[in-house]
Amino acid sequence: xxxxxxxxxxxxxxxxxxxxxxxxxxxxxxxxxxxxxxxxxxxxxxxxxxxxxxxxxxxxxxxxxxxxxxxxxxxxxxxxxxxxxxxxxxxxxxxxxxxxxxxxxxxxxxxxxxxxxxxxxxxxxxxxxxxxxxxxxxxxxxxxxxxxxxxxxxxxx
Numbered sequence: 001x002x003x004x005x006x007x008x009x010x011x012x013x014x015x016x017x018x019x020x021x022x023x024x025x026x027x028x029x030x031x032x033x034x035x036x037x038x039x040x041x042x043x044x045x046x047x048x049x050x051x052x053x054x055x056x057x058x059x060x061x062x063x064x065x066x067x068x069x070x071x072x073x074x075x076x077x078x079x080x081x082x083x084x085x086x087x088x089x090x091x092x093x094x095x096x097x098x099x100x101x102x103x104x105x106x107x108x109x110x111x112x113x114x115x116x117x118x119x120x121x122x123x124x125x126x127x128x129x130x131x132x133x134x135x136x137x138x139x140x141x142x143x144x145x146x147x148x149x150x151x152x153x154x155x156x157x
Contacts, residue, residue, distance in 0.1 A: 023050030089124035118150035
């Protein structure tokens, strides 16, 4: 994820870190120049850890670096130039298809925006790409380390 973030994030980008966990991807996005970051996680303990890690890295949470409990944000269609998520393949597919009564994962992605998806075992990458394709996203890149894969997909401009 970090290698893909380094290639994709541009200064001024709005970034969504979905399933932030420790907050490391949101922190990296900030260090790469993203101007607006929303990091979400359904686990309240993960949210607290992410807030603590942000503070340890000199980042104050607020309007431009927001960490909150939740999933895919509603009412933010087309808002983010980059969405990054390090979650298991089955969960990503469920998020794309609103299996959890959530806003569809692709909805907040801006035209021309990139989505970086990882936490995917190699043999499950196809199911994630199929789900992304169902929502109008096109394959851009694949990074692999052992059995683990990161996929980059893009919404047409």
